[in-house]
Amino acid sequence: MNALNALDQLWELLCLNPKEFDIAILRSPDDNTKNPFVLQEGHLGLHAGDLPWLARDFRTAYRTARLQDCDSVLKVTSCLLLVCPDHATAWADRKRALLSVQCHEDLWTRELDFVNLLMTRHTKAPTSWFHRKFVLQQRILQLLSALPPPPPPNDDHDDQENTFSTTCTTTTTCIYSNMVQLARDEIQICARIADRYPKNYYAWTHRSQMLQKIHHMLQDDSTSGTRTLADHYTQLLQDQWQSTTRWLQSHVSDHSAAHYGGMVLQLLRRQQLQQHNPQDHHQVPDNDTTQLVHAMMISSITVAQQLVERHPSHEVLWIFRRICNHEFLCYAMAITDDEDDDDNTALLLNSSYWKDHIDIIFCVEGNNHDNSLEAQRTQLYQLSYVAWMLEDVGRLAKRFDSWNDLVRRVRLLQGVTQQEYQTLRNTVLTQLRERKETIPFYQQQQHPQV
Template identity: 30%
Template structure:
């Protein structure tokens, strides 16, 4: 009876017009809220509201900024009028058997459609309305009760959020909702048996994961330094790993051979994207931290006794040390142009930390073959030479040789970041538990002593590094 009363309430025109434009083919892929200049025959904005509040050209949807307050009020009014009824009907459904609930849900379809339209319109102008997102979750749960339609509904929701992100890319509630939707979509790949057991399923799953990464890249390109985009990308990478790991647990290693190859290639591609990105976005701290997260994930995967390290014949831990060594060697070329950017030093610091974790065995899982002492000792000594001795010895010389390239402020920043990195990385080496692998540190210690002596009289060194000096000197 409540549903019948609701169906008699006509949908407000602003909601019906915008909802139609969102659903109409070609579906919009870009949203912009701006002052729309629309020629009018009869004159007067109020007479043409809400028709002239929107404009759609191809796949581009515009909302007139002048009408935004009025639209927000109308959308909010429609949403609130439906919300209490929808919530009550949703609770009533709990009193029915499964078969009765399906029938009851079908009778509620008009109401569900109405509130989905209402939240679509409201969220396009007020993207951080957490209550609206919560009700949209309830709508999705009702629409996906039939598993046959679930994948299609999830894809529609992701398409809607893609549109929303073209205007509102840093709304936390929208990213939280996207995580929820994407997680449920990935869960569909293991149904109905709880495992992914065919190569075709794995291929489809990773195509969907790569598509999600492409969305994150697009958002980060158009809206720089987007913490939420990088956090979501980290969630996607971890979800890929967890899906593979759970599948191995449920089905055994043999059932996930295809998944192992695809997961390794995906994580490796993600690691390889970071340095080029940092070269073009030298102030993007989130990118550097995401790079370390996904590199750590790749190493954790490769160092498992059921992991995979690609087409290399190296033992797992030698592969890991070689991988980070190559990344550190490659990153040194970035310092020729970006020595004064903190993010580049942070990226190097995070990679160095992972290198030492492999030496210490902190990334091992399972009965991994022990890395040969000769290889690990050589790798550790080369690491100390490159990151402490060569850096402290040659860095100031390189700055002097490049006088014409850098301003005094840039050289000051470069000295500050170099000093902080050298002291920090040497401290991590000293604290490393595998003393037999690290070997003699006397030469590196001498260079650090010289650096400390020079820093005491260097006004470019920030206060927190000065505070750190006595503790480091004592540890030596």
């Protein structure tokens, strides 16, 4: 088969509904026919042995086609990128081609279909992920272009303006719902990719950027539709928290998921703060959100604790606990700024934050006789975790004039004396020194000042 035939044949297959199949590389030499492509049971198979010449021939075809019309560029880059997914120049030509054609309703959604197909096989090419972002950005612009113009500045005609606002709000609400749906679709695709290619850095980063994107839109935009967007967003964050903790139960070594979970908590915390400090009259404090965030922050501590209890030898789960505690501490700090919030403060006081950490040290001391590799590793994670938590509290304390000021403001720590803090810190550092001789900073702390 010559290059033109291979190109035409692959293009024909790609023009079928690409949502229906995924890309597979066939390694078995059993089907050694002339045909390099097989479409079977939802898989578009490419024979591994054919890849070198396909890549070379597609590249040759690309050199000619890139100077031609848009259709030729789209056709040849589709084929080339399926075998060379990080070919930055081919992606750039594709963007130029897409931007030069008349924009129609499904131009960008169809391009997303192509990227989705490519990502069934290639998930680690940074340029392909950037192309995905680029296409989404175009799609968002397309959605936003339907937004009604801002209301006229003249307030003499109250009735007219009310009618105008109502229409605007309906359209705006609809557009923002679509945008949140777009983010949900992206998140779902990222989850699918992470399922097939575990700990995929790009998929998890992209997923987190979807959440950050809406956060920034809420920050920047104060139109009347943001109330709807904020509600959808809170719901989305809540769903993400639940799906991530569920994910961690079955992916106990997935640091990307743990980091993502932390990002969700952070965004929730900031979302609530933002609503408490409305920059404009459209964003009034929302009691439901406050309660929801509060309940989630409290429960995150428990969820993280349960995870390490179930799988104590997994570093990632200890890190997840550390992340949750860090967010919790930041949250506790923020809400105790608000002296009127008695209900929330009371809840914080009831948490056994400090005692839980002391218990971990007792647990390590109690298990000193177990010399298995797993037990040793677990002990190291436990100690590192407490060391980190103490470091976190220590850093927080530096923001205050005295320890008493800290305890007064961060009520989570109420009842803990500076002496107790120092004693716990010395214990942990001593134990760490015994276990990990290669890290000198533990050694440098022989005589911590009390």
